[in-house]
Structure formats: structure tokens, C-alpha cells
Amino acid sequence: MTPGNSGASTPEDDDPFGYLYADGQANGAQPPSGGYGYPNSVNRVRAVGQRQYGQVPQQQGAYGQPSAHYAAPETLPGGAPARQQPQGGGGRGRGPNTKGLLIGAIAVVAAVVIGIGVAMIGDDSGKKDDNQAGGATPAVTQSAEPTPTEKAGEKAPGELPKIDAKALRVENGANLASDVQGADASGGVYVSGLNTPGAQVTWNVDGIPEDGDYTLFAHYSTAGEDQAMTLTVNGKVYGSKLPVKNYRHAADGDFAKGWTTTYVYPTLNKGTNTITVSCQDGDKCNILLDQMWLKKGQVTR
Incomplete structure (x- = not known):
């Protein structure tokens, strides 16, 4: 060359x-x-798949069958790790759990809706409270006008009996009047003419809850010297006179300034009792009488 x-x-x-x-x-x-x-050139014609460069010849197997000379990379030293295939039926891999995701999404939406509903209800409740607090609700007031029972001088529910002069039985010269100012009875009516011997007023008391001691109050007026009258309870004369003294020290004849109260402690029976105030021999009866009432026990007011 x-x-x-x-x-x-x-x-x-x-x-x-x-x-x-x-x-x-x-x-x-x-x-x-x-x-x-x-001339003498190298004949490089080779059948397809037969040219080899120091590799182990591979034998073609049947379609779909593994080659006897083939080894998976992960089986060789230093080869890639085997890949885990998801398990599933019918040779198909399972996708994401769409049913679970759908249920979770529905739960989140439901929670949000419930939260909004609770917030709206709470807000409405607050508005109702504000309206109630700020509203001008008319106050319920009681009429100052006395009830028919009070007008008649009788007891109110739960109280012991009380009577005005015009509801008393007036006898033997006693009469009703309203000329003198200061009477507490309805219409300013009082009993006059009690200074006549034998004159009297009678009160038939109903509704005494039980036997026992009670306090009998009398509202009256006198002027000048002290007075005293006879008290009879259920036909029996009380042990002492009804004291109708001039506690106001009103001048003789000035009955408008002599209105005051006295009391005694009679023993009453359960149910109905009869109380009489009369002018008997030896009594001093120059008074005006407008009211009487009872309280249980021995009290002073």
C-alpha cells in the first residue's frame, strides 16, 4: 500500500x-x-435481525410468549426496581375512587348549607330580640276605679270582710248622712243619730275562715268628750265597751276633724257571725260611724 x-x-x-x-x-x-x-469487498448483506456485535443471539418465539434469552431489567444486578401494578379485576387497573370523592363533596356542601342556615336563623333571632327590646310595648296598668266589691265596702278576694255604712242594717233612730266631710266610706256616707237610746247598727258577717280571735276595726268621728258604746257578738255582750274616744282632740261639734279608728278583739266562729254596735243605758253615743272591718288574730293595724 x-x-x-x-x-x-x-x-x-x-x-x-x-x-x-x-x-x-x-x-x-x-x-x-x-x-x-x-473486488474482494466485504459482503455485508445480513438477514434482518441476524447482525450481532458480541451479543447473545435472541431467538424469536411465538407471538405473545416471552423469549428464553430475555431477562427483565429488575432481575439483573443494579437493575431498575420492579413496578407495582395496581390490582383490579378483568386485567384493568382501578382508577381513583370517584364514589368516595363524590360522597365527600356532598358532605362538604351539606355542611356549608347547614352552617349558612344556622347563621341566618341566629341573625333573625337577634333581629327579633332587637325589635322586642326597642319596641314600645304598652304597659298594662290597673284602673284606679274600685271594683264593685270595694264600692260596697265588702272584702276583696283573700281578705277578711269589710263593710261601709250604707251596707249596715240601721235601726231605732240611726240614719245615713253625708254632710260631714272626711268619711272613708263610698260616697262619704256615714251613720248618724246613734246618740239616741236604743239606736244601733248590725253587721251580718259571712266568710270567717275558722274559729278564733279576730280584730274588729271601726272608723268613726267624735268631737268634745270621749264616747263609749255597747258591742254585741253573736247575741252576747262583749266584755268591755267599744272605745270611741276623741283621739283627734277635735273641738266640740267639729266632727270633720275628729275622724279616727278604734279596735277590739272579739272571738268569732267559723262561717257567719253577727256584730252589733248599739247605744245602751249609760253609754255615750255621740259619734258618726262609716266603716267596719276584720283581721285575723289580735293586731293593732
């Missing part, structure tokens, strides 16, 4: 079209008949 020409038999000089050029023809290039056209 000469420098620059290593011969036409080397693979890199195997020009399959060398016979088309003058230098190729000078070197003896021929049209291809199995090689590349040069």
Missing part, C-alpha cells in the same frame, strides 16, 4: 457506487453483484 491509499478492500472504502467514477474503475470497481462493487 502507498500512503493515502489503503486499498479498496477496507470497509470505509467500499463505495457501492465506485464503478461510476474513473478512479473507481481504475481500481477495478465493478457493478454490484452481491458486494459493494469492489
Whole structure:
């Protein structure tokens, strides 16, 4: 060989079209008949899949069957780790749990709706409270007008009996009047004329809850010297006179300034009792009487 020409038999000089050029023809290039056209050229024709470069020949197996010379990369030293395939029926991998996601989404939406509803209810309740607090609700007031029972001088529910002058039985010269101011009875009516011997007033008391001691109060007026009258309870004369003294120290004849109260402690029976105030021999009866009432036990007011 000469420098620059290593011969036409080397693979890199195997020009399959060398016979088309003058230098190729000078070197003896021929049209291809199995090689590349040069004499003694390397015949590189190979069947498909048979050219090997130091590798173990692979044998073609039946379609779908593994090759006897094939080994998975993960089985070789330093190979890639085996990939876990998701388990599932019918040879198909299972996708995400869409049913669970749907249930979770519905639960979140329901929680939000419930929260909004609770907030709205709370807000409405607050508005109702504000309206109630700020509203001008008319106050319920009681009429100052006395009830029919009070007008008649009788007891109110839960209280012991009370009577005005015009509801008393007036006898033997006693009479009703209203000329003198200051009477507490309805219409300012009082009993006058009691200073006549035998004159009297009678009160038939109903509704005494039980036997026992009670306090009998009498509202009256006197002027000048002290007075005293006879008290009879259920047909029996009380042990002492009814004291009707001039506690106001009203001047003789000035009955408008002599209104005051006295009391005694009679013993009454359960149910109905009869109380009489009368002017008997030896009594001083120059008084005006407008009210009487009872309280349980021995009290002073």
C-alpha cells in the first residue's frame, strides 16, 4: 500500500457506487453483484435481525410468549426496581375512587348549607330580640276605679270582710248622712243619730275562715268628750265597751276633724257571725260611724 491509499478492500472504502467514477474503475470497481462493487469487498448483506456485535443471539418465539434469552431489567444486578401494578379485576387497573370523592363533596356542601342556615336563623333571632327590646310595648296598668266589691265596702278576694255604712242594717233612730266631710266610706256616707237610746247598727258577717280571735276595726268621728258604746257578738255582750274616744282632740261639734279608728278583739266562729254596735243605758253615743272591718288574730293595724 502507498500512503493515502489503503486499498479498496477496507470497509470505509467500499463505495457501492465506485464503478461510476474513473478512479473507481481504475481500481477495478465493478457493478454490484452481491458486494459493494469492489473486488474482494466485504459482503455485508445480513438477514434482518441476524447482525450481532458480541451479543447473545435472541431467538424469536411465538407471538405473545416471552423469549428464553430475555431477562427483565429488575432481575439483573443494579437493575431498575420492579413496578407495582395496581390490582383490579378483568386485567384493568382501578382508577381513583370517584364514589368516595363524590360522597365527600356532598358532605362538604351539606355542611356549608347547614352552617349558612344556622347563621341566618341566629341573625333573625337577634333581629327579633332587637325589635322586642326597642319596641314600645304598652304597659298594662290597673284602673284606679274600685271594683264593685270595694264600692260596697265588702272584702276583696283573700281578705277578711269589710263593710261601709250604707251596707249596715240601721235601726231605732240611726240614719245615713253625708254632710260631714272626711268619711272613708263610698260616697262619704256615714251613720248618724246613734246618740239616741236604743239606736244601733248590725253587721251580718259571712266568710270567717275558722274559729278564733279576730280584730274588729271601726272608723268613726267624735268631737268634745270621749264616747263609749255597747258591742254585741253573736247575741252576747262583749266584755268591755267599744272605745270611741276623741283621739283627734277635735273641738266640740267639729266632727270633720275628729275622724279616727278604734279596735277590739272579739272571738268569732267559723262561717257567719253577727256584730252589733248599739247605744245602751249609760253609754255615750255621740259619734258618726262609716266603716267596719276584720283581721285575723289580735293586731293593732
